[in-house]
Amino acid sequence: MNAFGFKLIEPRSIDFDQFDGRLLNEILEKEPSFKICLSCGGCTATCNAGTLIDFNIRKMNLLLRRGEITGLAREIDKCMLCGKCMLVCPRGINIRNVIMLLKKGLVQYRNENI
Amino acid sequence: MSKPKKVITIGGGVAGTEVSSLLAELGYDVTLIEKNSQTGGKLNGWSHLFPTGRPAAQVAEFLQHKVQRNSFKTICQTDVSQVVFGNGSFLVKTSGDERLPADAVVISTGFDIFDATRKEEYGYSVYENVITSVDLENRLKAGAPITTAAGNKPCRIAFIHCVGSRDEKCGNHHCSKVCCVTGVKQATELAKQLPQAEIFCFYMDLRMFGLPYESMYREAQEKYNIQFIRGRLSEAAENADGTLQIKAEDTLSGRPLKMQVDLVVLLVGMVPGKNTAHMADLFELQREPNGFLQTEDPHLFKNRSSRKGVFLAGTCTGPMTVDETLDHARSAALDIHHYLQNK
Ligand code: SF4
Ligand code: SF4
Ligand code: SF4
Numbered sequence: 001m002n003a004f005g006f007k008l009i010e011p012r013s014i015d016f017d018q019f020d021g022r023l024l025n026e027i028l029e030k031e032p033s034f035k036i037c038l039s040c041g042g043c044t045a046t047c048n049a050g051t052l053i054d055f056n057i058r059k060m061n062l063l064l065r066r067g068e069i070t071g072l073a074r075e076i077d078k079c080m081l082c083g084k085c086m087l088v089c090p091r092g093i094n095i096r097n098v099i100m101l102l103k104k105g106l107v108q109y110r111n112e113n114i
Numbered sequence: 115m116s117k118p119k120k121v122i123t124i125g126g127g128v129a130g131t132e133v134s135s136l137l138a139e140l141g142y143d144v145t146l147i148e149k150n151s152q153t154g155g156k157l158n159g160w161s162h163l164f165p166t167g168r169p170a171a172q173v174a175e176f177l178q179h180k181v182q183r184n185s186f187k188t189i190c191q192t193d194v195s196q197v198v199f200g201n202g203s204f205l206v207k208t209s210g211d212e213r214l215p216a217d218a219v220v221i222s223t224g225f226d227i228f229d230a231t232r233k234e235e236y237g238y239s240v241y242e243n244v245i246t247s248v249d250l251e252n253r254l255k256a257g258a259p260i261t262t263a264a265g266n267k268p269c270r271i272a273f274i275h276c277v278g279s280r281d282e283k284c285g286n287h288h289c290s291k292v293c294c295v296t297g298v299k300q301a302t303e304l305a306k307q308l309p310q311a312e313i314f315c316f317y318m319d320l321r322m323f324g325l326p327y328e329s330m331y332r333e334a335q336e337k338y339n340i341q342f343i344r345g346r347l348s349e350a351a352e353n354a355d356g357t358l359q360i361k362a363e364d365t366l367s368g369r370p371l372k373m374q375v376d377l378v379v380l381l382v383g384m385v386p387g388k389n390t391a392h393m394a395d396l397f398e399l400q401r402e403p404n405g406f407l408q409t410e411d412p413h414l415f416k417n418r419s420s421r422k423g424v425f426l427a428g429t430c431t432g433p434m435t436v437d438e439t440l441d442h443a444r445s446a447a448l449d450i451h452h453y454l455q456n457k
Contacts, residue, residue, distance in 0.1 A: 041345040041346055041362060042346040043348075045346070045363040046348035058365065059368050088349070089283075090282055090318075091282055
């Protein structure tokens with residue numbers, strides 16, 4: 001394609017019509033507190049991993065909510081599961097459990113899709 | 115002519131003085147019980163009111179003037195210690211050993227200000243350059259120039275929204291409603307006083323619910339260069355020179371942010387007053403899950419409590435602006451008037 005002076009790139013828009021909610025729904029069912037995140041960013045601000053490297057727990061969880069799960073597996077490994085984020089969350093969300101469920105869910109999801 | 119019916123008002127802030135004045139004007143025998151040494155409530159400590167910028171003292175004077183014109187009995191520095199329920203009437207006993215009969219009671223015990231020391235991570239009363247919006251308002255009222263603890267002009271100031279509101283950790287799920295616009299008002303006042311200073315507001319959502327409030331927000335950006343950052347503060351730490359290092363996520367750019375500031379202002383929320391809780395116990399009233407007093411019907415009977423003959427006025431039922439409090443007190447007076455006439 002490059003020979004023609006352009007290349008195919010992934011569309012930038014979030015496509016809700018292709019929404020794959022399997023992983024999200026399973027996590028929401030097992031950890032319903034995740035429903036009430038208001039995306040305030042308190043977790044990201046306090047996260048040690050996030051201040052040192054490119055890792056944003058709030059944004060990652062938001063992408064999950066939008067069905068944008070490619071790349072999450074690599075991101076999630078940056079979390080140290082220290083639980084500091086949970087200390088500041090104004091909605092009392094069990095963020096660590098969300099991460100654990102996401103880790104497990106991603107493995108399962110991959111196996112199902114082979 | 116029969117003797118006028120008796121009404122007891124408990125709490126002499128904005129709502130309590132207004133409802134008492136109106137009922138006295140309508141000919142009722144009103145007694146106002148106030149726990150502090152003077153009436154007027156927290157309004158006495160406010161400097162200027164949003165959205166007009168009018169001195170709070172003008173409104174306080176207006177209320178006081180009405181009190182004087184409609185002379186009714188005011189008992190200060192007194193608490194209610196016991197209530198005896200009669201058949202459609204009440205006997206209220208005070209800490210001053212008075213026994214006051216009443217045909218109707220108004221509870222107007224208001225709100226308390228959230229105790230900011232409970233948000234330990236923000237360092238209120240630990241770091242000397244972390245103050246609350248109430249401290250700032252009191253300083254503005256006193257007319258003192260706003261300085262850091264060391265007496266210097268602050269170059270960078272951060273306002274923190276939702277302190278003690280919308281926060282599971284403090285047990286307060288509710289939004290206090292007035293602090294967003296208070297933040298904009300105070301930030302603008304500081305920008306006028308300190309034109310060189312950089313001022314930031316850290317918010318989760320901006321709730322500019324009143325008709326002129328959005329214009330205040332716009333003016334704060336346009337005219338006073340106040341910057342709004344969408345992110346909740348996770349913590350503040352003090353530097354050796356007394357400045358503060360604050361951390362938040364700039365959620366709109368999706369990156370963690372840290373900032374060194376000279377002064378932090380915590381926009382503290384409204385919580386149900388201790389006295390309000392006490393009245394709920396004495397009068398055996400229903401409370402909302404957030405602790406404010408429950409009204410009989412949130413649309414139609416916003417001044418009636420869960421007990422017949424006990425009426426509610428003002429912020430004991432939830433966060434309100436000064437203007438809304440006055441409206442609520444006025445509707446309470448009318449509702450009580452109807453109740454007593456048909457009794
Ligand atoms: S701190 Fe809690 S509410 Fe805020 S973005 Fe993180 S998970 Fe959501
Ligand atoms: S548990 Fe993970 S996301 Fe939360 S603060 Fe620790 S490293 Fe960051
Ligand atoms: S009015 Fe604004 S600052 Fe106050 S609790 Fe509500 S959202 Fe937070």
